[in-house]
Amino acid sequence: MKAKIDNANATALQRMLDSQPVWVDVKAAHEVIPAMDKYQIFHAGPPVSWEEMCQPMQGAIVAALKYEGLATSTDEAFALASSGKIKFSPCHEARAVGPMTGIISYSMPVLVVENKTFGNLAFSTINEGAGDVLRFGAYSDNAVHRLIWMEKVLAPALKAAVNKMEGLSLKVIMAQALQMGDELHMRNQASSALFIKTMAKPLAEVVDDNKKLQEIMAFLTQNNDQFFLNFAMAAQKATADAAxxxxxxxxxxxxxxxxxxxxxxxxxxxxxxxxxxxxxxxxxxxxxxxxxxxxxxxxxxxxxxxxxxxxxxxxxxxxxxxxxxxxxxxxxxxxxxxxxxxxxxxxxxxxxxxxxxxxxxxxxxxxxxxxxxxxxxxxxxxxxxxxxxxxxxxxxxxxxxxxxxxxxxxxxxxxxx
Amino acid sequence: MVSSPNELFNQPLAVINIGLKIFAEALQEQAVPCVHVDWRPPAGGDSNLLAILAKLNS
The missing domain is CATH 3.90.1700.10 (v583 domain like)
Known part of the structure; x- marks a missing residue:
């Protein structure tokens, strides 16, 4: 038995080591998660019901329902979330990951990462930066407006840039960042800086509207040191799934x-x-x-x-x-x-x-x-x-x-x- | 070769402590040279888990 297990583990380890996660696209969650509908929400961690959820996760779901236009007020969103009409599932069961509350709803843009060695895909939300943010359970108008801006302005720009680049190897950035003092979970200063250095020119090439480009560059460069975390998470998910x-x-x-x-x-x-x-x-x-x-x-x-x-x-x-x-x-x-x-x-x-x-x-x-x-x-x-x-x-x-x-x-x- | 405990304790001690760190710390506080080995019983000493590990590692 030991030999069987050791051989299987050697295979799994080798598949992790051989993985080549490459960021290839940005798409709406419903475009990449099969049969997803507007009343389906994915969350961090193992399965959990609405009644069992912690407050931050419930708050993030309220923000997502307002963002999706399924509720016009906070009270309406809480009522809908607890009505039994919303189906909750773990992100991991949809090849996806999200930091903190990890909420992914129908229209949210997600990073698409392809493991080029094995062909499997993984998805992650885009990091919202600091402040009033869904991932920490905020459901204020500010939090919702930020999600809308990310969908309408940031995501199309990132998509156009990465499509023009024909993909970006995440493993290369992660390996460099590790040598620059990041552990890539709670410190992403180097990886985010490397990412922005890499993306500045492609973004400038694909965003014609100067005001939008200024907004995007401000978002990426101000108070957003963890921006690369979500890319790294999708890369790790693509790597883990291969094993x-x-x-x-x-x-x-x-x-x-x-x-x-x-x-x-x-x-x-x-x-x-x-x-x-x-x-x-x-x-x-x-x-x-x-x-x-x-x-x-x-x-x-x-x-x-x-x-x-x-x-x-x-x-x-x-x-x-x-x-x-x-x-x-x-x-x-x-x-x-x-x-x-x-x-x-x-x-x-x-x-x-x-x-x-x-x-x-x-x-x-x-x-x-x-x-x-x-x-x-x-x-x-x-x-x-x-x-x-x-x-x-x-x-x-x-x-x-x-x-x-x-x-x-x-x-x-x-x-x- | 030390012939008796008394003789052992009448000379400077150098200690290797295995397991609970508190014993190593007590000696170090008294300036006794001591190397600590971070060791704990396999599977926390749980006989059921040890039996399972033995099956998987056989």
Whole structure:
């Protein structure tokens, strides 16, 4: 049995390593998600009902219903959301990911990323920047107007530019950014800068209206350091999906949180979720906030950790350590070194200068997690438990051990051992 | 070769601590040279999980 599992894991790992995620297009969600209708909404994390959802996720859904024109007021949107007419599903089950609340509705433009090696597609929302934003549960008019501007102005420009470029390799930007001090989950300063440097000329070429071009460049360059995160998430999703469905593989291909529960999926166990209560985030809070104000861990952005970045690559990003309240740089080294204990390989394409160019830990094995009791470390933003308040800090969360225990038990049951 | 515990404790100690870090920290606070090994029982000592791991790794 060991040989079968090890071989399957080697195959899954190789598929992750061989993946070449390329941003190829921007399309409306309903154009890429089969049979999607206006009354369908996708969310971060494992399945969750409206009644069970945390406040920020409910707030984001209210914003989406107003944005879609399905409700003309906040009260009407809450009533519709709780009426049973809206179908809620995890983004991950539609080959998609979204940070924080992760809400994707019918008309929202999504980034289309193609894994050129294996042909699979992955989708992500476009990052809204800072302030009043849906991903943190805001449903104000400002939040809705921003979504409309992104659909009408930003998305067509990005689409035209990437079409003209015939695609943009995301792995190249991610590898460079890792060497410039990003871990690509909570620090995307370098990746966003590289992205904007790459896109400035193509955008200028495809946007004729000078006022619109100014708006776009202001949006991309002002208070928007996490803009590249969504591209990286789609790249990681395309990479993880390529390693999913390998019989006998015990590698984790999904880690995602909905603010109430966190769930994992395993390559050799189909689409079954293994869940546990979402953990609290240990971190630093903005002035005026404390742990008492925080929602438990939320977002599909743990796809960064699933494929070896974010918390797993903390050693690459000394600057993020203080931002997260994660101790000293020595602690960051320990986080990454611990992650080598639960992974089956390393990614030489993502070399970390601070570890003498050692590759990032890659391929989380549920057997190793159980054996060592070391669980994946997740770097993350902290959102207020009240809808609309937004981001109140940043920190580190640990994926609960019980999910991995459940997965291991399901694995032996499936194999009749 | 140390012949008795008394003789051992009558000379400078260099300690390797395995497991609970608090013992290493206590020695380090007393300026006793100590290397800590971060070790814990496999599968947290859970016999059921250990049996499953043994099956999967056989």
């Amino acid at each position: 999913h469905g390998i019989e006998y593989s015990t590698l984790v291909t999904t880690i995602a949180r909905n603010g109430v529960n966190v769930g994992i999926r395993v390559s050799g166990l189909g689409d079954q979720w293994f869940t546990a209560p979402a953990p609290p985030v240990d971190g630093l809070y903005f002035t005026g906030f404390s742990a008492a104000d925080a929602n438990p861990d939320i977002g599909d952005s743990a796809i960064m950790e699933t494929c070896g970045l974010g918390g797993l690559a903390m050693a690459a990003a000394p600057a993020v350590v203080r931002f997260l309240g994660a101790g000293t740089y020595r602690d960051a080294l320990k986080y990454t070194n611990d992650m080598y204990e639960i992974t089956v390989g390393e990614n030489p394409h993502f070399a970390m200068p601070n570890l003498d160019f050692r590759g990032t830990p890659m391929g989380i094995d549920i057997r190793k997690v159980i054996e060592t009791s070391i669980t994946p470390v997740i770097n993350t933003a902290i959102v207020s438990s009240k809808a609309g308040v937004g981001m109140i800090g940043a920190g580190v969360a640990r994926a609960p051990l019980s999910m991995f225990e459940q997965a291991l038990l399901a694995f032996v049951e499936k194999l009749n051992l």
